[in-house]
Amino acid sequence: MSKLSKSTVGLTGLLLASSLMTSNSFANELSFEQYVETLKTQGREHGISEVILEEAFDGVTFKPRAVKADKNQPEKKLTLDEYIPRAVPAWKVKQAQTLYKKHYEALNRIGKEYGVQPRFIVALWGVESNFGKFTGNYSVIDALTTMAYDGRREAFFTKEAMAALTILEEGHIKPKEMKGSWAGAMGQPQFMPSSFLAYAADGSGDGKKDIWNTEEDVFASAANYLSQSGWDDQYTWGRQVSVPSDISLDLQGRTADKAKYLQEWSELGVKRFDGSALPKLDEDIQAWLIMPDDQSGRSYLVYNNYNVLMKWNRSYYFALAVSHLADRIKFN
Known part of the structure; x- marks a missing residue:
């Protein structure tokens, strides 16, 4: 293969x-x-x-x-700068925002039940099947x-x-x-x-788990997957960052030994993408540095929720598309 x-x-x-x-x-x-x-x-x-x-x-x-x-299966490898606009175009962001509002009551209920922010449920729905439009025949x-x-x-x-x-x-x-x-x-x-x-999961309460036609079941099933895989709704997924040009590439990766607290990354010269300092939290959080396109492309500090998205699909690009769409819903 x-x-x-x-x-x-x-x-x-x-x-x-x-x-x-x-x-x-x-x-x-x-x-x-x-x-x-x-x-x-x-x-x-x-x-x-x-x-x-x-x-x-x-x-x-x-x-x-x-x-x-x-x-x-397609072999062409796009860069993130090429891929993200294709995976998360403006029309998809608009649809996501509209559907988030339309289903907010059910999403909020399900999000609280499973401990998953509703915006990530909608983002997965959008990236995975274009909100149920492309499911295969x-x-x-x-x-x-x-x-x-x-x-x-x-x-x-x-x-x-x-x-x-x-x-x-x-x-x-x-x-x-x-x-x-x-x-x-x-x-x-x-x-x-x-x-x-x-x-x-049965999100509608009718005793069936209908991921084909019942949107509440789709939301509950996605949320249940994330919840059982270790999602923590107290945190987001991560953020795009800027890194020093001389940073060691040995620091990148998602293995346990690569995790560092935000303060440690800050001391290594990693900053927010806009150049400002990384956030200082009351309780510091571990993060991983990833460079899907190597040092020539985008860099991110990701939290454990991103690792959970990678359990859903082991493509860095897929997880970043979901994350970017979730952020666009958040800031609507």
Whole structure:
């Protein structure tokens, strides 16, 4: 699998980047129809009912476009100066501000329940699926079965297929309505099925977790993911900074040994982007220096909330797009 570009966005990108499990393709050993039967057998072993298995795999077809999309992921690497305006254009900022106000009551309630600032929920929604407009039109079962049969990451996609069947068994959505991306990322937050089982939440109180059509469930699910991943709503994500030209590149990175308190960064000559001093807090906070485009590009001091965004998607660019959009909502 080729390395994902810096501009890769979406939870799909994170999960595909992290799933390096491979196996020999079954294409020359079993027909697609025979392979579907092996998935059904595994489904039975996972406790999936015959009714759901028959309905889920009814009309399942191999999707060559999904395999092609996987093999032809974009390789072009944009700089942040090129990427941020594309990922967070003025029209998206305006939509985010409008939707923030429209859904403020639900967002505020959910934000308090999970300990996540509502602006970050809206920003994730906007960057991940353009506020639910781009969620994919593949049958999730078709997509996952295709990718498992393709064989390059068979174990990963088989696990996701079993998770998708479990979602159907639990009755959160009908099989024909379970739509997603070519890789099986589902709904408005683009959760893979295993992420749905771990983090999807019922924000509307109707007993279902509908991340496809119910916005309150989308908000609660995103907030639950962040909350369970270590989010702290007492802090923001970080800030763009200016650094001395002679600062050591060995200081950058997000590993535990690279963390320093703001006062320490200040002593090293790091300043706000406008040249003013870093904030002095009553209780100092640890931060990490990141330079996604190396020393020639933008520099940031990021807090642990940024690390949480990187759990959602391990692209520096994705996390920075969400962060920038959240800031634009804040300052509306």
